[in-house]
Amino acid sequence: MNTNAIKSKTPTNHTLIDIGVNLTNKRFDKDREAVLTRAQSSGVAGLLITGTSVMESKKALGLCQQYQASFPDFLYSTAGVHPHDADNVADDYIEQLKQLARQPQVKAIGECGLDFNRNFSAPTQQVKVFTEQVALAADLNMPLFLHQRDAFEPWFDILSPYQGKVPAMVAHCFTGDKNELMQCLAADMYIGITGWLCDERRGQTLRDIVSLIPLNRLFIETDAPYLTPRTIRPKPKSSRNEPSYLTFIIKELANITGLDPKDIAWQTSRNSETVFDFPTT
Numbered sequence: 001m002n003t004n005a006i007k008s009k010t011p012t013n014h015t016l017i018d019i020g021v022n023l024t025n026k027r028f029d030k031d032r033e034a035v036l037t038r039a040q041s042s043g044v045a046g047l048l049i050t051g052t053s054v055m056e057s058k059k060a061l062g063l064c065q066q067y068q069a070s071f072p073d074f075l076y077s078t079a080g081v082h083p084h085d086a087d088n089v090a091d092d093y094i095e096q097l098k099q100l101a102r103q104p105q106v107k108a109i110g111e112c113g114l115d116f117n118r119n120f121s122a123p124t125q126q127v128k129v130f131t132e133q134v135a136l137a138a139d140l141n142m143p144l145f146l147h148q149r150d151a152f153e154p155w156f157d158i159l160s161p162y163q164g165k166v167p168a169m170v171a172h173c174f175t176g177d178k179n180e181l182m183q184c185l186a187a188d189m190y191i192g193i194t195g196w197l198c199d200e201r202r203g204q205t206l207r208d209i210v211s212l213i214p215l216n217r218l219f220i221e222t223d224a225p226y227l228t229p230r231t232i233r234p235k236p237k238s239s240r241n242e243p244s245y246l247t248f249i250i251k252e253l254a255n256i257t258g259l260d261p262k263d264i265a266w267q268t269s270r271n272s273e274t275v276f277d278f279p280t281t
């Protein structure tokens with residue numbers, strides 16, 4: 001009997017995948033293992049650890065390797081340079097990312113993109129480093145894990161020629177407007193939704209348009225330790241977000257869209273298998 005076939009037809013709550021976790025962050029140094037255990041107890045079946053520089057991407061991969069024995073097939077990572085770090089890249093950073101991407105745990109190139117909100121790196125350098133990573137993803141035939149803030153048009157223009165030339169583009173932590181969402185969907189992008197959705201003040205635009213995202217284009221992510229959902233009850237003592245809170249994002253998504261949380265969990269997990277090659281849960 002093919003139990004997998006039956007399993008895949010039976011949505012359960014135990015198939016959540018958090019595709020955006022900054023698990024290398026020092027705010028997890030004291031209790032990383034407990035955070036992972038709590039994630040599993042909450043039904044999270046896998047995490048994609050975000051790499052934001054060559055060094056952080058190495059650390060992210062290191063965590064996957066370190067916890068492989070105690071948390072088998074649970075941790076995967078990305079390799080890339082965040083726009084904030086674009087000014088600091090070494091001459092051979094693309095070669096270093098390429099080496100990292102050869103490791104089986106590394107599932108995407110990123111987090112990369114443009115951030116003209118605070119310009120921690122010079123915009124011209126951001127464009128250069130982003131463009132080079134997009135080309136790298138095409139070269140390696142790997143998905144892109146994408147960041148964008150206050151830079152939609154140049155960001156989209158860099159990505160457009162690569163539509164169909166990379167296996168997938170994932171607009172992580174989407175906070176744009178309806179017009180931007182429709183452009184992303186028309187370009188076959190996937191959309192990552194965070195706890196931004198749970199904020200009735202600054203998240204209102206997202207709350208108004210989130211129902212327009214087809215389930216087969218949707219991802220859920222905490223972006224922990226950032227963006228703690230404001231809907232957690234009772235309110236946690238710490239402001240630190242963690243993957244176990246992914247359930248609150250699902251709950252809010254279900255409230256707004258009227259969808260069954262089980263269906264959201266099931267389909268977003270299928271998307272993780274398709275895009276990031278997560279093992280079937």
Ligand SMILES: [Zn+2]
Nearest residue numbers: 111147172173
């Ligand atoms: Zn980001």
